[in-house]
Amino acid sequence: MHETSIVNSIMRTLEMEFNEEKRNKMTEIHLKVGILSNIEPRLLQNAYSASQMMHPEYKNVTLSIESTPIKIKCDFCGETTMVQNYRFLCDTCERPSKNIIQGEEMLIHKVAFAD
Numbered sequence: 001m002h003e004t005s006i007v008n009s010i011m012r013t014l015e016m017e018f019n020e021e022k023r024n025k026m027t028e029i030h031l032k033v034g035i036l037s038n039i040e041p042r043l044l045q046n047a048y049s050a051s052q053m054m055h056p057e058y059k060n061v062t063l064s065i066e067s068t069p070i071k072i073k074c075d076f077c078g079e080t081t082m083v084q085n086y087r088f089l090c091d092t093c094e095r096p097s098k099n100i101i102q103g104e105e106m107l108i109h110k111v112a113f114a115d
C-alpha cells in the first residue's frame with residue numbers, strides 16, 4: 001500500500017535525523033500534505049496507526065496532518081495565487097497558469113518533543 005511506504009519513509013527519515021534518546025521524547029509528527037500530492041490523509045493516518053503497533057517506540061507519538069492548498073505563480077505577472085476549486089487562473093491578470101509552487105509536496109513540517 002502506497003501510504004504504508006510513506007509512513008516507513010517518514011520513520012526512516014526521523015531515524016536518520018534524530019538519535020534514539022531524542023526519538024524517545026517525540027510527542028508529535030506534523031506533516032504538511034499538498035492536496036495534489038495523491039496522499040489521502042485518512043489513509044495515511046490509518047497506515048500510521050498500523051505501523052505504531054509494529055513500532056512501539058511510536059506508541060505515544062501523534063501524527064498530525066495538515067493539508068496544504070494549491071498555489072500557482074503566474075508566468076506573466078509573477079504574482080502568486082491560491083487556487084480555489086481547481087481554477088488555475090492568476091488572480092491579478094486572470095491568465096491561466098500551470099506553474100504550481102505548492103500543493104504537490106509531502107513534508108515533515110516539524111517534530112515535537114517532550115521536555
Ligand SMILES: [Zn+2]
Nearest residue numbers: 074077090093
Ligand atoms: Zn498574472
